[in-house]
Amino acid sequence: MRVGLGYDVHRLVDGRKLIIGGVEIPFKKGLLGHSDADVLLHAIKDALLGAVALGDIGKHFPDTDESYKGADSIKLLEEVEKLLRQKGYIVNNVDATIIAEAPKMAPHIEKMRENIATALSVSVHQINVKATTTEGLGFTGRGEGIAAQAIAAIVMK
Ligand SMILES: Nc1ccn([C@@H]2O[C@H](COP(=O)(O)O)[C@@H](O)[C@H]2O)c(=O)n1
Numbered sequence: 369m370r371v372g373l374g375y376d377v378h379r380l381v382d383g384r385k386l387i388i389g390g391v392e393i394p395f396k397k398g399l400l401g402h403s404d405a406d407v408l409l410h411a412i413k414d415a416l417l418g419a420v421a422l423g424d425i426g427k428h429f430p431d432t433d434e435s436y437k438g439a440d441s442i443k444l445l446e447e448v449e450k451l452l453r454q455k456g457y458i459v460n461n462v463d464a465t466i467i468a469e470a471p472k473m474a475p476h477i478e479k480m481r482e483n484i485a486t487a488l489s490v491s492v493h494q495i496n497v498k499a500t501t502t503e504g505l506g507f508t509g510r511g512e513g514i515a516a517q518a519i520a521a522i523v524m525k
């Protein structure tokens with residue numbers, strides 16, 4: 369078994385959709401990025417790439433590449449799963465935390481788990497997603513951005 373860690377942050381701005389874990393969440397602001405800025409999926413992809421020692425998402429999907437403009441992070445997660453499989457690994461489990469003062473993630477967590485499990489070709493029971501505020505402290509507490517962290521374990525096929 370091998371493990372990897374991922375962490376990502378995106379700024380909250382007006383005029384963008386808020387997409388987290390492949391779910392479009394109704395909110396007054398959205399996350400800014402070259403892609404769809406799905407902070408949770410980015411952290412999970414970095415955790416998976418870390419586990420297989422393949423670098424990070426910036427290396428595989430550069431933000432200087434026009435083809436990733438507005439990219440659907442679910443599709444990129446599927447690409448990462450293919451890279452793992454090519455190296456002889458499958459996902460054992462993923463655990464992740466979304467760090468956001470608002471909006472409430474709880475109503476969307478089950479759909480996020482389903483989206484992630486489907487993209488990784490595993491059971492929903494192998495995927496856990498949590499959310500926490502930072503009690504008003506720091507950039508997440510001020511609502512300036514949303515962060516996510518993830519850990520992934522992978523095993524040989
Ligand atoms: N954006 C968020 C943040 C938190 N939650 C849920 O609320 C619980 C309590 O959060 P604390 O930061 O006060 O610990 C947390 O365990 C989550 O279930 C949420 O849904 N969305």
Ligand SMILES: C[C@@]1(CO)OP(=O)(O)OP(=O)(O)OC[C@H]1O
Binds near residue numbers: 377401402431
């Ligand atoms: C997937 C990419 C592609 O541009 O998404 P971004 O929205 O730029 O997000 P970031 O987490 O800054 O970097 C990862 C990029 O590779």
